[in-house]
Amino acid sequence: MYRELLVQARELATRDPGKPRQVNLRRAVSSAYYALFHALIDETCRLMLGARHREAPFRHVLGRAFTHGTMKQACTAFAGGTLKATVAKGLPATFSIPIDIRNLAGKLIDLQERRHLADYDRTERFRRSDVLALLDEAETTLDTFLSLESSIEKKFFLVCLLTWNTLAGR
Secondary structure (H helix, E strand, O other): OHHHHHHHHHHHHHOOOOOOOHHHHHHHHHHHHHHHHHHHHHHHHHHHHOOOHHHHHHHHHHHOOOOHHHHHHHHHHHHOOOOOHHHHOOOOOOOOOOHHHHHHHHHHHHHHHHHHHHHHOOOOOOOHHHHHHHHHHHHHHHHHHHHOOOOHHHHHHHHHHHHHHHHHOO
């Protein structure tokens, strides 16, 4: 679904010849955020439950447990490059957050903030060139993350997207 959301976002951003309508640019920004949001949920559920077709119903049910706030909190920690001591306690001393995970986490935060502007702040104006650049960044960042080999750091990040509130509160 996330690929379709990126396609939809690009179609909305380029739909109007001449001066683009704000409603289309705003929906494009929102779709870009949801593309990353759903891609990360999908990756996490595939990691936890498997990627086979018969496991899809279980992935879909588990996917409903993810929340925007929890994912943003986890991404804020990972984007910053260091985890708070209560979370990092027990991890190997050599643990570090790979730059591609930091970049993706930062991009999710950025897109969520822009989605809030697009959806709720009617005084905010969007330019087609800015929205298209944002879409390019989102797609590149996501493709880079998805192409990462399956590492313990990547798996830990993905699971933290679901469990962050519990883990960070211990």
